[in-house]
Amino acid sequence: MNTVFDLWRQSLAGLRLLIAATLVLGLAYPLVVFGFGRVAAPWQADGSLVTASGAHTTDVSDAVGSQLLGQVVDDPDLFQDRPSAAGDGYDTLSTYGSNYGPEEPALVQQIEERKAEVAEREGVSPAQVPPDAVTASGSGLDPDISVAYAELQAPRVAKAQGLSEQAVRAMIEDNTDGRTLGTLGEPHVNVLLLNAAVLRAAQEG
Amino acid sequence: MSEVLPALGQIACLVVLLVLLVPPLGRFLAHVYTSEKHLAVERVTYRVLRVDPDADQHWRTYALSVLGFSLVGVLFLYAFGRLQQLLPLSLGFPALPADGAWNTAVSFVTNTNWQWYSGEAALGHLMQMAGPTVQNFVSAGVGMAVAAAFARALSRTEQGGRIGNFFADLVRTVVRVLLPISLVSACVLIVFGAVQNFAGSRTMTTLTGGTQTLTGGPVASQESIKELGTNGGGFYNVNSAHPFENPTAFTNLFEIFLILLIPFAMAWAFGLIVKDRRQGIAVGGVMALLLGLSIGLVTWAEMAGVGTAPQLAGGAMEGKEVRFGEAASALFAAATTGTSTGAVNAMHDSMTAPGGGVVLVNMMLGEIAPGGVGSGLYGMLMIAVVTVFLSGLMVGRTPEYLGKKIGQREIVLVALYILTTPLLLLVGIAVAVSFDAGPAGVLNSGPHGFSEMLYAVTSASNNNGSAFGGLTSGTPFWNTLLGLEMLFGRFLPMVLVLALAGRFASAKRLPANAGTLPTHGPLFVTLLTGVALVVVGLTFVPVLMLGPVVESLS
Numbered sequence: 084m085n086t087v088f089d090l091w092r093q094s095l096a097g098l099r100l101l102i103a104a105t106l107v108l109g110l111a112y113p114l115v116v117f118g119f120g121r122v123a124a125p126w127q128a129d130g131s132l133v134t135a136s137g138a139h140t141t142d143v144s145d146a147v148g149s150q151l152l153g154q155v156v157d158d159p160d161l162f163q164d165r166p167s168a169a170g171d172g173y174d175t176l177s178t179y180g181s182n183y184g185p186e187e188p189a190l191v192q193q194i195e196e197r198k199a200e201v202a203e204r205e206g207v208s209p210a211q212v213p214p215d216a217v218t219a220s221g222s223g224l225d226p227d228i229s230v231a232y233a234e235l236q237a238p239r240v241a242k243a244q245g246l247s248e249q250a251v252r253a254m255i256e257d258n259t260d261g262r263t264l265g266t267l268g269e270p271h272v273n274v275l276l277l278n279a280a281v282l283r284a285a286q287e288g
Numbered sequence: 289m290s291e292v293l294p295a296l297g298q299i300a301c302l303v304v305l306l307v308l309l310v311p312p313l314g315r316f317l318a319h320v321y322t323s324e325k326h327l328a329v330e331r332v333t334y335r336v337l338r339v340d341p342d343a344d345q346h347w348r349t350y351a352l353s354v355l356g357f358s359l360v361g362v363l364f365l366y367a368f369g370r371l372q373q374l375l376p377l378s379l380g381f382p383a384l385p386a387d388g389a390w391n392t393a394v395s396f397v398t399n400t401n402w403q404w405y406s407g408e409a410a411l412g413h414l415m416q417m418a419g420p421t422v423q424n425f426v427s428a429g430v431g432m433a434v435a436a437a438f439a440r441a442l443s444r445t446e447q448g449g450r451i452g453n454f455f456a457d458l459v460r461t462v463v464r465v466l467l468p469i470s471l472v473s474a475c476v477l478i479v480f481g482a483v484q485n486f487a488g489s490r491t492m493t494t495l496t497g498g499t500q501t502l503t504g505g506p507v508a509s510q511e512s513i514k515e516l517g518t519n520g521g522g523f524y525n526v527n528s529a530h531p532f533e534n535p536t537a538f539t540n541l542f543e544i545f546l547i548l549l550i551p552f553a554m555a556w557a558f559g560l561i562v563k564d565r566r567q568g569i570a571v572g573g574v575m576a577l578l579l580g581l582s583i584g585l586v587t588w589a590e591m592a593g594v595g596t597a598p599q600l601a602g603g604a605m606e607g608k609e610v611r612f613g614e615a616a617s618a619l620f621a622a623a624t625t626g627t628s629t630g631a632v633n634a635m636h637d638s639m640t641a642p643g644g645g646v647v648l649v650n651m652m653l654g655e656i657a658p659g660g661v662g663s664g665l666y667g668m669l670m671i672a673v674v675t676v677f678l679s680g681l682m683v684g685r686t687p688e689y690l691g692k693k694i695g696q697r698e699i700v701l702v703a704l705y706i707l708t709t710p711l712l713l714l715v716g717i718a719v720a721v722s723f724d725a726g727p728a729g730v731l732n733s734g735p736h737g738f739s740e741m742l743y744a745v746t747s748a749s750n751n752n753g754s755a756f757g758g759l760t761s762g763t764p765f766w767n768t769l770l771g772l773e774m775l776f777g778r779f780l781p782m783v784l785v786l787a788l789a790g791r792f793a794s795a796k797r798l799p800a801n802a803g804t805l806p807t808h809g810p811l812f813v814t815l816l817t818g819v820a821l822v823v824v825g826l827t828f829v830p831v832l833m834l835g836p837v838v839e840s841l842s
Contacts, residue, residue: 097361214602
């Protein structure tokens with residue numbers, strides 16, 4: 084009986100604490116962080132949106148996407164991004180990795196098919212297709228591809244857009260980020276920025 | 289794709305950051321949990337709460353405070369979930385179903401952050417902030433408070449079971465430690481690309497003329513405390529693999545650092561609270577040793593790309609992001625399962641069989657390398673007591689830890705602690721495979737399908753929260769089962785720890801003599817590591833055989 088009464092008393096104090104915590108940690112804290120974002124990094128806090136000319140914007144109607152989010156590339160003449168398990172592909176409302184295990188027959192079959200498909204598209208042998216081209220990312224929104232996968236696609240894109248292969252390779256280099264501090268993560272190429280650059284060059288040319 | 293030197297380089301960066309910042313934070317934490325002074329803002333809080341922060345609570349009262357506060361938290365979060373559609377900023381999402389609301393309420397209050405739902409498709413902005421984000425702070429604070437009370441109890445003599453004041457411990461933890469660090473960290477994350485807005489969903493026209501939804505929200509503020517408090521509940525379904533939560537290789541390392549910072553600092557603080565720095569270093573050393581071992585194994589497995597699909601693809605990139613690659617994904621996986629975090633930057637379900645097996649074992653060891661904020665320290669100290677007891681048996685001396693005799697009552701409490709999670713885990717997996725509703729949610733075929741279920745009950749009973757995400761767990765069966773696992777897996781051990789703290793606080797301190805086993809130095813570190821691996825690890829060998837081991841050999 085005593086214990087029940089004690090628990091009741093402690094719970095009431097707990098309730099007061101929870102209400103205070105909700106106001107401070109659940110409302111004030113996110114708002115302060117929001118305020119910081121508005122003042123110090125409005126572009127990032129809004130979602131790192133970019134326009135077709137590659138410029139930063141916070142106006143969603145000017146944007147062609149977020150440089151942090153991969154998107155469906157619905158044009159066979161541009162750089163293709165990785166397979167995506169998010170919805171029908173790059174669906175931000177149902178982010179998902181395939182979650183297939185390393186021995187899953189369905190995954191093995193998918194990889195075989197993708198390998199053949201990419202090899203045929205780029206006119207290379209299946210052995211030359213890099214791993215990121217045939218695997219779905221964790222988020223389903225991977226904005227990047229490996230340098231190897233970008234290089235593999237360069238001849239096709241150059242030809243289709245009427246650009247020199249050298250120019251396209253220079254654009255790949257411009258949109259490649261190396262390892263941070265030479266050691267963190269992996270070198271990667273941003274597909275949206277690269278495709279935007281390609282389209283601009285093709286229009287000018 | 290990952291290369292060996294950069295892979296080692298990022299581990300080195302992490303080690304440097306931790307070596308630089310753990311000791312000062314540990315010193316600060318020791319001060320927080322022993323100082324008699326209150327800050328002005330804390331005094332105001334105590335007045336509002338109508339509690340006396342200087343009342344030295346008996347362990348039973350302390351435990352009731354923990355349970356009462358957590359009970360209120362569960363009810364509050366349950367109500368929040370059930371009434372979400374009526375709240376502002378709900379983005380039009382409906383109420384959570386009863387079983388889902390129960391699971392989520394328990395999940396966040398127990399510091400587990402298991403998520404059966406997709407954040408971007410189930411929770412509105414206010415719910416994310418006032419529900420999960422608040423519990424990210426206070427559930428972490430509860431764990432740290434209990435660990436601090438335990439350390440304090442060891443430093444006391446003949447205090448009649450009094451171990452400190454829960455409300456003072458919790459308020460101080462949040463006000464002085466968690467809030468300032470996560471505020472600064474959230475700002476850092478924004479600068480590098482994490483979003484923080486209240487814009488809901490906006491539609492964009494893509495470069496090739498399609499449409500894509502821009503899913504905004506108060507992400508950065510949740511991300512920083514999610515890692516710092518070893519919580520792990522993502523704003524989005526794919527957690528820290530989502531570019532808005534973890535945009536770059538730098539934020540990735542920063543988040544791993546946040547995950548490991550407080551658990552190691554608590555070990556340092558422990559040494560200072562018991563007035564023998566070497567004790568904290570020994571305990572932290574074992575944590576580091578076990579973590580190093582698991583980082584090494586997971587990194588090797590992922591970089592080698594063991595298994596049929598990775599070999600065929602040319603690398604274990606299924607479920608991983610290009611900006612991180614295999615090595616940075618492996619590092620994150622080892623850190624998130626060595627602690628009670630459960631955030632992921634790659635899909636664990638798609639890891640190689642040995643890699644996935646090691647992260648599973650990390651959790652099964654009770655998450656002590658270095659463990660959750662608070663729970664890691666008291667979990668490791670429980671193993672330390674077992675180690676002292678076993679060593680005492682071997683040489684025929686009465687075992688003691690830091691001058692506290694380990695008698696029958698004490699070892700019974702510790703034994704119950706050690707047995708609780710394995711019991712929950714093994715009964716849980718037995719229940720799961722006994723009903724059709726368990727395997728019904730499995731995605732993968734063969735032994736990997738079993739691993740998905742095993743991972744779920746392991747994650748829930750150890751309060752981790754990461755998943756082999758192929759398992760469809762948003763069903764009444766899984767929500768109910770995992771909710772119970774999380775609830776008992778958190779609070780039964782906690783009450784046992786507090787009971788033991790009460791006994792230690794009452795006991796006299798025995799002077800060390802020639803027969804006392806020194807609990808610092810390489811001998812004890814070796815013994816403690818061995819006991820952690822053998823006593824706890826062996827419990828799970830049979831069940832591991834059925835999943836990851838079979839898969840590794842196939």
